[in-house]
Amino acid sequence: MKLYSYFRSSAAFRARIALNLKGLPYEYLPVHLVRDGGEQHAPAYRSVAPEGLVPVLVDGDVTVHQSLAIIEYLDETHPQPPLLPADATGRAAVRAIALDIACDIHPLCNTRVLKYLGTHCGLDKEGSEDWIRHWISTGFAALETRLAHDPSRGAFCHGDAPTLADIMLVPQVFNARRFGVDMGRFPTLAAIDARCAELAAFADAAPAKQPDAE
Numbered sequence: 001m002k003l004y005s006y007f008r009s010s011a012a013f014r015a016r017i018a019l020n021l022k023g024l025p026y027e028y029l030p031v032h033l034v035r036d037g038g039e040q041h042a043p044a045y046r047s048v049a050p051e052g053l054v055p056v057l058v059d060g061d062v063t064v065h066q067s068l069a070i071i072e073y074l075d076e077t078h079p080q081p082p083l084l085p086a087d088a089t090g091r092a093a094v095r096a097i098a099l100d101i102a103c104d105i106h107p108l109c110n111t112r113v114l115k116y117l118g119t120h121c122g123l124d125k126e127g128s129e130d131w132i133r134h135w136i137s138t139g140f141a142a143l144e145t146r147l148a149h150d151p152s153r154g155a156f157c158h159g160d161a162p163t164l165a166d167i168m169l170v171p172q173v174f175n176a177r178r179f180g181v182d183m184g185r186f187p188t189l190a191a192i193d194a195r196c197a198e199l200a201a202f203a204d205a206a207p208a209k210q211p212d213a214e
């Protein structure tokens with residue numbers, strides 16, 4: 001397998017965690033999203049990913065983009081250990097948490113949105129970072145309330161084994177800390193993140209451990 005990745009991309013971070021949890025070796029292909037205007041805009045990469053985004057997984061003749069699709073592809077092609085609960089209710093709950101992050105938090109804080117805010121809306125660096133903190137904090141406040149009172153929460157977001165929900169949460173917590181969000185306001189989320197950090201699959205996927213880390 002090959003994974004087009006950028007060390008600081010939270011979406012690529014998710015894919016790396018999933019590959020590690022499955023114990024699947026892969027070739028890391030870095031795509032720098034900032035240098036020289038962004039390598040994702042180069043024609044060679046656009047031939048792989050017309051969207052100009054990471055991650056992209058190449059598995060033989062199969063190419064999969066979008067982190068959620070990659071994770072579910074890996075779960076279906078390599079079922080052990082499972083990343084979704086066995087029951088429909090549990091799967092719905094885990095997918096809902098994943099979508100809270102993938103749809104309602106992350107898209108407002110990614111690189112191309114921040115670039116647009118600066119280029120077309122006149123936001124300076126401080127204003128852009130305030131934007132990020134606001135939307136992460138808004139999403140985390142709701143997620144904290146939900147998980148703090150969820151009887152299905154165990155050591156992780158759902159039960160006592162990591163699932164898709166944890167794969168989504170950890171990179172978003174990394175982003176939160178990077179931009180100065182006070183995680184003390186979200187003790188349940190911080191505790192789950194700390195438990196995940198104890199697992200090699202999560203620790204080895206961290207941005208600082210990637211070959212293109214700066």
